[in-house]
Amino acid sequence: MNQSYENAPVDEQSAHEVEEAGLRLALVDTSDAEAFDKWLRADQRGFHSGAPSKEVLAEGRATLADRRTTAVYDDLLPSREPVGTVNSWVAPLTVPGGDRVGAWAISSVTVAPTHRRRGIARALLGGELRTAHALGVPLAILTVSESVIYGRWGFGPATFVSDWSVDTKRVRWAGGPTTGRLSFTEPDEYRETGRAVLDAVMAARPGEIGLSPYLSDRLIGPVAGTENPERYRLVRYDSPSGEPEGFVSFAVKGSDDFVRHTVEVNHLTAATDEALTALWRFLLELDLVAEVRAGVLGVDEPLPALVSDIRGAAVTGIRDHLWVRILDVPAALTARGYERDGELVLDVVDDLGLAGGRFRLSVTDGVATVSETADAPDVTLPVASLGSVYLGHDFARALGVAGRIEGDVTALDRLFRTAVPPRLSTWF
Ligand SMILES: CC(C)(COP(=O)(O)OP(=O)(O)OC[C@H]1O[C@@H](n2cnc3c(N)ncnc32)[C@H](O)[C@@H]1OP(=O)(O)O)[C@@H](O)C(=O)NCCC(=O)NCCS
Structure with missing residues (x-):
């Protein structure tokens, strides 16, 4: 790569396509708070999120500024808010064999519903791919809202995830003895350690990407804009010799019946089998809980082997990811x-x-x-x-x-x- 991704200019072909539609393609100066806030608002609206609070905007400015941020503007609109958004960066993707490859990661692809199906996404995606190609990046990656969109640009689903629901009143632990130490902690206290654990886990498994501090923090605990942040709990696992090897962040939801709470796992990560089994055992044996739900797990998650009644741990979905x-x-x-x-x-x-x-x-x-x-x-x-x-x-x-x-x-x-x-x- 002879040019860094942050400074790569807008793709000329895309700029021309957008201009033909009476619109304007531009890179967003993310140090310009007003311009970046408008882009962040458009991005949130594109995914039907509520209007972002001041805190969410501040967090966005602080955590997403280093991405290459592109907007499409309709200069006739008084709001000056973009009608199209995308951002991208080069993320380390672990590939089979264990090396990490710089991959062009694409996110925040939105087009305002008022301007849909006029070719804006086509111009944005084509521009991302041509820019990455010109910079010598060997592949592009994304996670998708809808699976019908990206095949036309040459993307194929390459990893799949499973979602689970475990009936914890039905199953007993069958995963053998567990070791190490579990303890409750707080996101602020654990942040640096949690990020390091995540980095080790992500580096070791093909398909995972190296996470920015922000992407890590979303897994460690609630971030600005997370609903009911006070419900989140964080439990860390340390090996018998004191090495931090995993954590689970989760929220407990009540029900009419006090012994039937539901646990929703935000993220469970484990660098070792010992950490994995100890954290699952902790979740499955929680008192006053009847169901543990967890998603975005691998398709080889060993849960069926960890419970006494295999049908008590049900896959509720398998999806492209x-x-x-x-x-x-x-x-x-x-x-x-x-x-x-x-x-x-x-x-x-x-x-x-x-x-x-x-x-x-x-x-x-x-x-x-x-x-x-x-x-x-x-x-x-x-x-x-x-x-x-x-x-x-x-x-x-x-x-x-x-x-x-x-x-x-x-x-x-x-x-x-x-x-x-x-x-x-x-x-x-
Ligand atoms: C998905 C989205 C960005 C598409 O933007 P757009 O500007 O309307 O798309 P384009 O006009 O450039 O369409 C390009 C092609 O993709 C197709 N397409 C676009 N969105 C599609 C969708 N949601 N489902 C199926 N096909 C779609 C178009 O029909 C067109 O097909 P063609 O090549 O056969 O002509 C826009 O609908 C959107 O913002 N959706 C909500 C947010 C979202 O889901 N973003 C994706 C995040 S991963």
Whole structure:
């Protein structure tokens, strides 16, 4: 990368497209409080959140200022509030093999309902991808409000999450002895430690991203704008030798029956199996509680094995979560590790003309080399399908059945899939 993402100018093609629609594309100076507040307001409105309080705006200015922040303006509007928003930054994404790759993270994609379906999102997304590509960033990532939006820009769902409801009056702990020390703490007291624990957890698991202090703080406890912040509790886990290895933040909700409270887990993180089991046991054995709800967990969460009655821990949903858009096939494929060796010619089709081509992927001792080739392909796939298999999730066979990977799907699956599925345990 020869230019930093914060200073990258607006994409010329996008600026032109927006101008054709009678609008204006511009980077927002996030040190200009008035301009940034207008952008933050538009962003909140776009997701149907209430009008932000002074505290929420102040928090936004303090925590989101380092993102590359773009707006679309309708200069005829007296409010001067943007009608389109997006922000982006380069986030460290853990890939199979354990390395971290700089990924173009995109967030806050909104278009005012008064200006929808005029191509504003298309201009914004195209601009993000072309800018990231020009800067040499090998892939872009996002989490999505609706799963039908981003496929058209070459994103594919690459990690999945599970949501759970545990009937704690029905199950007993079956996860064996637990060790270490649990204690209640406060977000302000625990913040630095919590951020470090999160960083260790995120670095160790493919699919997770390195979190900014703000993204970490949302997991540690309530932030400005969180409803009923006084209900939140934070419990830390320290190993027998005193190492901080995990925490759970949660809220307890009452019911008419005092022995049937519900626990809603905000975030549970654990760097070790000992931390994981101790924290789950703590939650499942809480007195006066009948249900524990937790979401955005991996698809391999070991809960069924931790309870005496497997049906007492029910999956209430499995969803796509992190979406990946490959921007540079050789750079992306050589950045990750592989669990099996092999060779494959991939014909990657990219309608946006950024990453397509035919490539020979050769993996020896888990390390890839990639070269362009004119040889006949073993598999042909749109760039979105390559994004879907990139982090190792078991998705190639389904995409093959659906016709979105053609050719030797088994060979592709064998090379790309990992024993442990990738996971992203937060939103961004
Ligand atoms: C999603 C959103 C940003 C789209 O903005 P927009 O300016 O109306 O989108 P565009 O006019 O550029 O549409 C581009 C294409 O995407 C399609 N599209 C856009 N939003 C879509 C949606 N929600 N569902 C299905 N298709 C959608 C359009 O039909 C168009 O399709 P085409 O390429 O076949 O012509 C806007 O509806 C919005 O702000 N939604 C609420 C906030 C949100 O969910 N943001 C996404 C966060 S991850």
